[in-house]
Amino acid sequence: MQKVGFFKSIHVKLVLIYVLLIIIAIQIIGLYFSQKLEENLIDNFQSSIEQRIDLVEYSIREELLKQRDETMPTIEVSLTTILREFSTGDLNEIRVIDSRNRVLATSDLNNQLLVGQKSNDDIIKKAFTTEDSFEKIALDQNTQNRVWLLATPILDTMGPDSEVIGAIYIESDIEKIFDQMDEINQIFAIGTIMSLVITVVLGILVARTITRPISDMRRQAQAMAKGNFSRKVRVYGTDEIGQLAIAFNNLTNRLQESQSTTEGERRKLASVLSNMTDGVIATDRRGRIILINEPAARLLHMSQEETLNRPVASVLGIEDEYSFEDLIYMKEPLNLDFSTDEAPYILRANFSVTQKETGFVNGLITVLHDITEQEKNDMERREFVANVSHELRTPLTTMRSYLDALAEGAWREENIAPHFLNVTQTETERMIRLVNDLLNLSKMDSQEYELNFELVEFNKFFERIIERFEMSKSQNVDFIRLLPETSYFVEVDTDKLTQVIDNIISNAIKYSPDGGNIRFGFTVHDNMLKVMISDDGMGIPKENVGRIFDRFYRVDRARARSMGGSGLGLAIAQEMIEAHGGKIWAESEEGAGTTIFFTLPYELDEVGDWE
Ligand code: ATP
Ligand code: MG
Numbered sequence: 001m002q003k004v005g006f007f008k009s010i011h012v013k014l015v016l017i018y019v020l021l022i023i024i025a026i027q028i029i030g031l032y033f034s035q036k037l038e039e040n041l042i043d044n045f046q047s048s049i050e051q052r053i054d055l056v057e058y059s060i061r062e063e064l065l066k067q068r069d070e071t072m073p074t075i076e077v078s079l080t081t082i083l084r085e086f087s088t089g090d091l092n093e094i095r096v097i098d099s100r101n102r103v104l105a106t107s108d109l110n111n112q113l114l115v116g117q118k119s120n121d122d123i124i125k126k127a128f129t130t131e132d133s134f135e136k137i138a139l140d141q142n143t144q145n146r147v148w149l150l151a152t153p154i155l156d157t158m159g160p161d162s163e164v165i166g167a168i169y170i171e172s173d174i175e176k177i178f179d180q181m182d183e184i185n186q187i188f189a190i191g192t193i194m195s196l197v198i199t200v201v202l203g204i205l206v207a208r209t210i211t212r213p214i215s216d217m218r219r220q221a222q223a224m225a226k227g228n229f230s231r232k233v234r235v236y237g238t239d240e241i242g243q244l245a246i247a248f249n250n251l252t253n254r255l256q257e258s259q260s261t262t263e264g265e266r267r268k269l270a271s272v273l274s275n276m277t278d279g280v281i282a283t284d285r286r287g288r289i290i291l292i293n294e295p296a297a298r299l300l301h302m303s304q305e306e307t308l309n310r311p312v313a314s315v316l317g318i319e320d321e322y323s324f325e326d327l328i329y330m331k332e333p334l335n336l337d338f339s340t341d342e343a344p345y346i347l348r349a350n351f352s353v354t355q356k357e358t359g360f361v362n363g364l365i366t367v368l369h370d371i372t373e374q375e376k377n378d379m380e381r382r383e384f385v386a387n388v389s390h391e392l393r394t395p396l397t398t399m400r401s402y403l404d405a406l407a408e409g410a411w412r413e414e415n416i417a418p419h420f421l422n423v424t425q426t427e428t429e430r431m432i433r434l435v436n437d438l439l440n441l442s443k444m445d446s447q448e449y450e451l452n453f454e455l456v457e458f459n460k461f462f463e464r465i466i467e468r469f470e471m472s473k474s475q476n477v478d479f480i481r482l483l484p485e486t487s488y489f490v491e492v493d494t495d496k497l498t499q500v501i502d503n504i505i506s507n508a509i510k511y512s513p514d515g516g517n518i519r520f521g522f523t524v525h526d527n528m529l530k531v532m533i534s535d536d537g538m539g540i541p542k543e544n545v546g547r548i549f550d551r552f553y554r555v556d557r558a559r560a561r562s563m564g565g566s567g568l569g570l571a572i573a574q575e576m577i578e579a580h581g582g583k584i585w586a587e588s589e590e591g592a593g594t595t596i597f598f599t600l601p602y603e604l605d606e607v608g609d610w611e
């Protein structure tokens with residue numbers, strides 16, 4: 001969060017407002033006060049001077065109206081004497097002007113040259129014309145002091161009409177009043193500064209009581225933005241700010257609660273998304289991936305990071321065929337085929353649109369599901385049916401052609417008929433074998449069968465089967481026994497296991513040349529008995545070794561069929577060995593021979609029991 005600048009802080013603003021208000025108030029009071037005080041002082045000064053002037057005026061009027069003779073001193077001298085007498089204290093100078101506007105006398109000794117000269121002061125002229133006093137404040141050119149000038153007409157009121165017989169002009173020093181005012185203003189200014197300092201200090205303290213909770217709340221809000229809800233704002237009182245602080249704390253609690261609920265929901269959703277086996281991809285309204293769960297990333301063989309923000313169609317590898325709009329309107333699931341030559345890999349994608357209440361498309365949810373297995377099963381099933389039909393059709397067509405020939409009269413031919421019947425018999429037996437094998441497999445698929453376990457000494461059991469083959473073998477092959485001396489006991493379903501070993505041995509004989517060897521052996525490892533039946537016949541090409549346990553699989557179809565095989569023997573063997581809890585596999589080299597291994601679970605204790 002942005003830091004609040006010093007001058008932008010409420011604290012400083014509040015203090016500034018206080019100070020400004022105080023300054024304005026003090027200024028208004030001060031201005032009014034000094035104005036009034038100045039007026040008052042000037043009034044007092046003027047009225048004291050005017051009182052004295054009244055006296056002077058009286059004496060001068062008497063003097064001017066007096067009948068003069070030679071014994072008396074001249075009017076100028078006597079006026080000067082009067083003026084000198086009054087010209088004391090604040091009065092700088094008093095002049096008497098006669099009716100013809102000439103200076104009759106002045107109290108100022110240095111200014112005696114003025115006597116007899118015409119006076120041209122405007123206030124004297126005004127006093128003459130209006131017969132009233134005039135005053136003004138002017139600046140003394142010599143002393144640079146302010147002076148108060150007053151011109152008062154001297155009226156002769158003896159006659160019927162009053163008549164101006166002269167005027168008195170005075171100049172008094174008013175500067176000291178202004179000096180006094182300056183002093184008072186200075187005192188006032190100092191008072192103002194002092195009160196300002198005090199109010200600033202008080203203002204800071206008072207403002208703190210308001211701003212402290214506010215900055216507390218600010219810090220709290222900042223902490224909340226960072227996800228820290230543990231702080232609480234201190235409540236200082238019950239005023240508006242206190243209430244605000246309480247409301248703020250409530251808000252914090254509610255926010256914390258709702259945040260933890262949202263967080264909980266988010267976690268639940270995240271765990272649902274990551275624990276489901278289906279892949280889920282969510283996009284924004286422009287089709288860019290905003291969420292992809294772990295299984296989806298795994299199914300697409302990508303990391304979550306590298307898919308985020310990419311268009312969903314490109315991540316699914318269908319951007320050439322479908323646009324994002326096409327996916328939005330896609331009602332049917334879409335199969336994405338990522339199969340390679342080595343392995344099939346098919347994903348099924350279901351699309352659903354997320355919409356706002358207004359119907360506005362908000363995004364697309366894609367659910368991915370691995371259907372490789374299902375597709376493979378479907379394919380296997382189709383293949384199986386095709387195989388079964390094919391396997392049955394071959395003997396049936398053979399039989400039909402032989403039976404047709406018999407029906408058309410061959411039954412009468414003594415040297416052909418038995419052969420024809422023999423062929424149909426063989427084919428029927430083949431079909432019965434095939435159907436029996438299929439029934440066996442189908443039983444195992446539906447787990448309808450039960451294994452009848454019995455404890456047998458494996459050495460003897462194996463030996464008996466080998467002997468049976470040795471007795472009946474039509475081919476010139478040598479049987480080599482690599483069986484251990486010690487007796488080992490295993491718990492197996494002897495019928496089923498006989499069937500398995502029969503098939504492996506008959507295969508070995510079938511695919512071995514005359515004079516070949518077949519080796520039999522078994523070893524015991526930990527809790528497994530590992531059986532080995534090995535031949536040095538034609539072998540199996542490397543790429544096909546893994547497939548010989550598939551149903552109907554034959555390396556060389558034509559040759560195998562001629563040997564009576566349908567390709568189900570090893571498939572049944574695998575089912576049976578797995579039902580026993582073991583494994584079966586083959587190792588082979590083309591032209592050098594084949595070894596079939598299978599394991600059976602073996603418990604060591606049983607040996608001890610029987611010994
Ligand atoms: P069935 O056993 O049903 O009569 P089959 O022997 O052809 O017919 P499997 O036993 O399942 O079928 O064997 C599958 C195929 O594996 C055989 O057709 C053969 O091509 C190959 N095969 C099995 N054993 C050997 C072996 N010992 N040597 C070479 N090829 C073998
Ligand atoms: Mg076989």
